[in-house]
Amino acid sequence: MSRKRLLIIAHAPSPNTSAMRDALLDGARSPEIEGVDARALSPFATAPEDVVAADGVLLLTPENLGYMSGALKDFFDRCYYPCFERTQGLPYALCIRAGSDGTGTRRGVETIATGLRWRAVQEPLICRGAWRAEFLDQCRELGTLMAAGLEAGVF
Template sequence: MNKSLLIVAHIPSPNTMMLRNAVVKGAENPDIEGVDLVVRTPFEASPEDVLTADGIILGTTENLGYMSGALKDFFDRIYYPCLEVKQGLPYGVYIRAGHDGTGTKRAVESIVTGLRWKPVQGEALICRGEYQDEFKSQCEELGMLMAAGLEAGIF
């Protein structure tokens, strides 16, 4: 049976769309089989999407030193329906930050800690400052890491 990887990403700009697409590209690496992708914006994603996921990647912008309102809305809607059922869900996160991204990282980590999800990265990926093409390769690596880990049963 295939594993399910849910990607929930806020994409308010062409640059953030490219980052989300890079995560998808990495997760769809042809060497990885047995992982089905579900890609949603935070407003589209539902508790059912999380309940059926074997792993999740969250993408957000830094908004006034916090996560996007869209991602916060997602958390508000899925928190209690998923709290007891999805403990240990492996997750990854990337942040598109115009400044330093630390407030955004702290906010996301606070909520996923409450959900008792398990991070697959040492640190959140923060794409900081002016947009750089290397952000795409970093996001692609995150998608590939998560999908490969799910396929191998590591996560």
């Protein structure tokens, strides 16, 4: 069985979002998951080839003015058309660090992902309100579930 590749595209401009990115990666690299290689890239460092090579994608963005971060939007702007024909059906999950409610951010990302014909494999994880330590546990769990689903061939 060939190893699967999970790409975490994370805009992590703050200590809290950096910790969330690291927790997603830690979860995806759980010792019980042996058949998945996980790596995290900034949206600015992610090229279409990175997405095409991935078997699944985890997106992390802060909520900025009720929308996804400019960095994630830049990623989609650069990669949409080069990925369009080549990544249809790609399983993805979304994690939002929302100071407010995350609704606009979720809607924006889902609209683009729907256009790409990517397949959401879980409800978005929206970490709302004041910072709480359990956000990291939720991110770890999401990373683990995404990697386990890829490894098992569920996604």
